[in-house]
Amino acid sequence: MSDCILETEGLTKEFRGFVAVSDVALRVRRGSIHGLIGPNGAGKTTCFNLLTKFLQPTRGTIRYDGRDITSMKPAEVARLGLVRSFQISAVFPHLTVLENVRVALQRERGGSYDFWRSETLLRRYDARARELLEDVGLSAYAGALAGSLPYGRKRALEIATTLALEPVMMLLDEPTAGMTHEDVDRIVTLVRRVAQGRTVLMVEHNLKVVEGLCDRITVLTRGKVLAEGDYATVSRNPEVVAAYLGSDAPAHA
Numbered sequence: 001m002s003d004c005i006l007e008t009e010g011l012t013k014e015f016r017g018f019v020a021v022s023d024v025a026l027r028v029r030r031g032s033i034h035g036l037i038g039p040n041g042a043g044k045t046t047c048f049n050l051l052t053k054f055l056q057p058t059r060g061t062i063r064y065d066g067r068d069i070t071s072m073k074p075a076e077v078a079r080l081g082l083v084r085s086f087q088i089s090a091v092f093p094h095l096t097v098l099e100n101v102r103v104a105l106q107r108e109r110g111g112s113y114d115f116w117r118s119e120t121l122l123r124r125y126d127a128r129a130r131e132l133l134e135d136v137g138l139s140a141y142a143g144a145l146a147g148s149l150p151y152g153r154k155r156a157l158e159i160a161t162t163l164a165l166e167p168v169m170m171l172l173d174e175p176t177a178g179m180t181h182e183d184v185d186r187i188v189t190l191v192r193r194v195a196q197g198r199t200v201l202m203v204e205h206n207l208k209v210v211e212g213l214c215d216r217i218t219v220l221t222r223g224k225v226l227a228e229g230d231y232a233t234v235s236r237n238p239e240v241v242a243a244y245l246g247s248d249a250p251a252h253a
């Protein structure tokens with residue numbers, strides 16, 4: 001088994017001649033929490049969408065767990081355990097928190113969406129759903145309508161519905177975006193917990209979060225990899241400092 005669970009070679013995405021991601025060679029170590037950072041417009045989201053197969057690359061390859069997944073569909077890579085959080089924007093607001101996780105579990109097991117017809121069947125998923133809610137600190141909210149949850153708790157619910165898919169590797173897109181300090185701390189603890197026994201790749205703007213969570217960081221700027229290493233190394237890199245200072249992103253620093 002290779003040390004690397006996800007690797008890209010020459011990954012490139014052009015939009016009508018504009019190169020948003022350029023020749024990126026990414027190596028994500030198995031079992032690590034890997035951060036993808038960079039100033040506004042650096043290509044993080046595009047890169048993320050390429051890795052999760054929401055975008056098809058113009059050139060280059062993506063290998064996951066020894067397989068070439070470059071031309072696979074998002075659902076196929078999800079079945080291989082490479083799961084993007086928040087891809088199930090199906091946090092159904094009018095269902096309870098528990099019901100949301102049950103639906104995700106049912107989906108994972110290939111069930112139909114006729115969940116309202118089969119209350120008995122769904123009860124089987126209850127135990128596992130409650131475990132997942134416990135994992136993300138939402139047990140007390142099990143009976144609440146998902147739509148009524150505060151924002152930070154909704155993100156925790158999204159992580160629970162992602163965990164229902166039994167990911168080997170989780171891809172998180174700005175898990176702390178738009179959160180209060182208190183919610184940020186809670187999500188950091190949660191990501192650390194759910195990362196145990198898994199690999200996590202996250203795009204994150206909040207550098208404090210990156211510093212606290214990530215074992216390894218790739219810095220993108222203008223679509224290219226500018227630096228790679230642990231936080232101490234990349235944050236001292238003069239080119240990285242210049243890229244951040246040169247951007248309109250002091251809020252990210």
Ligand SMILES: Nc1ncnc2c1ncn2[C@@H]1O[C@H](COP(=O)(O)OP(=O)(O)OP(=O)(O)O)[C@@H](O)[C@H]1O
Nearest residue numbers: 015018019020038039040041042043044045046047
């Ligand atoms: N569908 C698209 N069509 C054309 N240009 C695009 C498209 N998507 C992204 N871009 C361009 O590619 C570049 C990289 O964008 P991307 O959203 O990946 O950056 P980012 O690092 O995620 O930025 P931010 O931190 O602001 O979210 C930007 O210049 C953006 O305008």
